[in-house]
Amino acid sequence: MMEDLKQQAERFGTEIRHGYVNKVIFKKQRGANHKIFVDDNRELSAKVIIIATGASAKYLGLESEARLKGGGVSACAVCDGFFYKGQDVAVVGAGDTATEETIYLSKICSHVHMFVRRNEMRASKTMQERVKNIKNVKIHYNTEIEEVLGDNTVGGVRVFNNISNKKQEIAITGLFIAIGHNPNTSVFREYIEMDNAGYILTKGKTTETNIPGVFACGDSQDPIYRQAVTAAGTGCMAALDAESYLASL
Template sequence: MSEHVNERVKCLILGSGPAGYTAAIYAARANMSPVLYEGMEPGGQLTTTTEVDNFPGYPQGVVGPQLMEDLKNQALRFNTDIRFGYATSADLSQRPFKVTIDESKVVEADTLIIATGATAKYLGLDSEQKFRGQGVSACATCDGFFYKGQDVVVVGGGDTAAEEASYLSTICRKVYLVVRRHELRASKAMQQKVFNTPNIEVLFGHQTKEVLGDMSGVNGVLLVSDKGEERKVDITGFFVAIGHQPNTGFLNGQLELDEVGYIKTEAGTSKTNIEGVFAAGDVKDPHYRQAITAAGSGCIAALDAERFFNMVKA
């Protein structure tokens, strides 16, 4: 398909999680007339979360979809142009940057803010998807509080899994760490922490066969050992901690990424290795992955983009 440029914008924002919407609010207020494409998952990962109790300004808590709707409406209030569609490719070789949307429309942008997020990896079980948000989670620091005093499972053997198990052990009665291999891949320090925590039980050589539950949510998990033996464990929370995949495929290697695929930024900024291209939220953050840190980095990206645009324009 022959591509032709359909329009040129001052500020193009890719992604509609807390980072993208916050960037839009700041960019719009700076008269940059931002155009935001919502991406594959409008509202981002929070739309699959039920209660959010740790976002400032909501003393009674808020459900994830409502929080994202509020952020979206705030961006719209300042005349952000919010559109359906997702970036399928980009040409960052020169300014204005060219971004192809839905494999057909090309938008030229003087500044580009990438807030495409990261997708949590799941095991791929139907039962796991069925109970997402009803006992199945990919974020212990987001959802662990709801399982206070209860028994939970964490799946994974790396640093993330060890960290999540350790965190949950301070809240939950019992944490089962289900590890496919016969060893942890986590750092030695994290391994020591796990092994020295009395309410964490590590189940080596086990995989999840089925997440069990009913109308009220998860109530158990069926595990199978590498010897073929099945074991049912009664739990109310099932945390998947096998990593995230940053949504950077459309960039085709044009930006500097780390070994996993997260966008590298200059310390303390949103600046990438290409002037005029900025990154915010989970697409550049393998460590914190919180709505509030994503929102903060969206603010930083918009301020960086505004300063860059004004400097180039001058």
């Protein structure tokens, strides 16, 4: 699908370039040219910049976890949960996102293990109560993952209780990490207003940032929904906002 979208954009004259933006210079004056620097040596300037850098899911940092990404390890239950319909899975996390994913998975999976690192959750009391009252959900407090088991696909996890240090292996086919995301916005921090977590702040119901001519869309400014369809929607909004801004000049 992405290749089809790329070809459509190119038919309308879009120039596709590859590289990493590692520096920007944004101007506060309306109508000014902004600069971006790609791979240290290419400088580009434009009156409009749309930031669509997304956010990266946080992972546990285990070698076995990294090896099995796409083979049973996921950071999005809504995206991948249906592949594990009728199977035993696990969720790692203690916040509202973790409880939401656990509730979603409990409706389609046989059994859901929830691993909470502390002796309590960070989720709202309402969400905690909802999870606790689901019959096919088992909450493991003070529990951390030592290793994800399996060769090419997830076959289980080895966990340990961080109080007693007791270890056990639990058979699962899907492992969902729900410990948060990091927005990919650090390169813009000098110029763009953000919240404490690094998500870009936009004005009202628009995609406008505090810098005239710079717009933000998708997960770079959305800490809540983080879905392809919502990101695409704000991408359309950013394009329309950008077009309106250019017309006003």
